[in-house]
Amino acid sequence: MPLDNSVQILKKHSLFENLSEDVLKHMEKLLIHTNYKTGDYIFHEGDRGDEIYFLTSGIVDINTENKQGEIIELTSLNEGDVFGEMAILTEMPRTANALSKSDSSLLSLKKKDFDLVVAKYSSVSLALCRMLSEKLSAADNLLTEKKLNKNVLLITPLNDKPHIHHFVDYLKKISSRDVVILEDIIATEVIEQNKLYQNKLFLILDKDNSLEALADNVINFLDQQPGHIFIKDSSSIDHIERAARIVSDKTIGVALSSGTAPGLAHLGVMKVFIENNIPLDYITGTSGGSIYGAGFAFGYSYEEIYKVFSTIYKKPLYHLYDFSFKFIGLFKGMRLLSKTVEKLLGNKNIEDSIIPFAAVATDLITGKEIVHNSGNLINAIRSSMSIPIMFTPVVFKNKLLVDGVVTTPIPIGVLEQENIDIKIGVYVQALDDVSDKKFNFMSVFHRARNISADFIADASIERADVILKPKMEGLQMFEYNRIDEIIKSGEDAAYKALPRIRRLLYGKGYASMEV
Secondary structure, three states, rough: OOOHHHHHHHHOOOOOOOOOHHHHHHOOOOEEEEEOOOOOEEEEOOOOOOHHHHHHOOOEEEEEEEOEEEEEEEEEEOOOOOHHHHHHHHHHOOOOOOOOOEEEEEEEEEEEHHHHHHOOOHHHHHHHHHHHHHHHHHHHHHHHHHOOOOOEEEEOOOOHHHHHHHHHHHHHHHHHOOOEEOOOOOHHHHHHEEEHHHOEEEEEEOOOOOOHHHHOOEOOOOOOOOEEOOOOOOOOHHHHHHHHHOOOOOOOEEOOOOOOHHHHHHHHHHHHHHHHHOOOOOOEOOOHHHHHHHHHHOOOOOOHHHHEEEHHOOOOOOOOOOEEOOOOOOEEEHHHHHHOHHHHHHHHHHHOOOOEEEEEEOOOOOOOOOOOOHHHOOHHHHHHHOOOOOEEEEEOOOOEEEEEEHHHOHHHHHHHHHHOEEEEOOOOOOOOOOOOOEEHHHHHHHHHHHHHHHEEEEEEEEOOOEEEEEOOOOOOOOOOHHHHHHHHHHHHHHHHHHHHHHHHHHHHHHOOOOO
């Protein structure tokens, strides 16, 4: 007996090609058949994802909207394609729109039915993993590459110089758009080029600023002017390449989470980034993240930073206690900072950092997040790390500041405010064991704090481009003496994330980068 039409459609797809006819016939009873007219939306971004779809005829476009309100077409689907599985598997809302481009016919499976099929048949699970990997890679490329043209005005001296060539060469290396250099051109010609071509980055050479009104960014190699990115002969390679990342929408920022002893994993993450030439254009941290991120923002090496913290943490912690003798906190917290961050960096202001830096705290009075991106570094970190009950709050400009984890376990929002394009979040969390045999004041409080932070952190995780979660099994909040083991967990997490970070930075060319 010949297979029914809907079963034939399932059978020819790689997800179900290894299933028997009897199994497919059982699945046929679960399928829902729906017709859509041209222009109908099958689902919208943000909708609940409770079905997977099989396109039997017609064309369906998958698209999304960027921050500028531009519709970006991610892919066009034809007969035999499957879509909608991502939301089902992650139990997250739809991440894109599905639009019927022509009259279309679809079969669909409800989540509960699809889950049963995946759980029961290993061949379906393996095929699904392969399909998801391919789709994620394609989506990354489209989201970073399919953008409108961009104009960059280069105000240059008459003679060629190495720092100008390095800027242009690095820009070509990382830009998702084709880089086109325009010389001796007038405004009408620039406008015409934008009309004729798509997905280009135009470098406009100019000496008198006459085309500045047409530019999205201005790189000035002659002198420093408001609104321009100034690159001089003596500018460092880091500064030149950071300017190129700004104009190509490839800036990278890292948001380091709160964490007591687990926070030491941030050192391992940063070590791997440095060793593998992952550039950072912004570093922000909450609580422990601000402590461990500050040294890197001021240009210190991993070895210098590790030496300070390992010297302190491989000894008993009692020498770090500075009791406050107040009912609002057990410790003052300044002795810890004087022996670590202040010993390493001295008394500096945040705005003097080499890489822009921010420490995040919480105002107990208003309940709002407080971002310290200027002013005294030690005071900013002290307020960011003020774990309630453990450390006394910090009084600052009519505010009462405590640990940033209360509002912001992972400060992804700071990277968004700074218009960072590639946002990396590092989330370290260890839920200390609580039982009737290990029952004490601090362990109960710390576990409650971390459970609350987990719920709040979910919103930040959704907005990050890359999330690292170092493994912290069996680690207690004050086990600083396990510093080497904790740092290793951060390294392991960072190594796993390197391919995705490189893909976001270098696009299709990331495979040729040194691993």
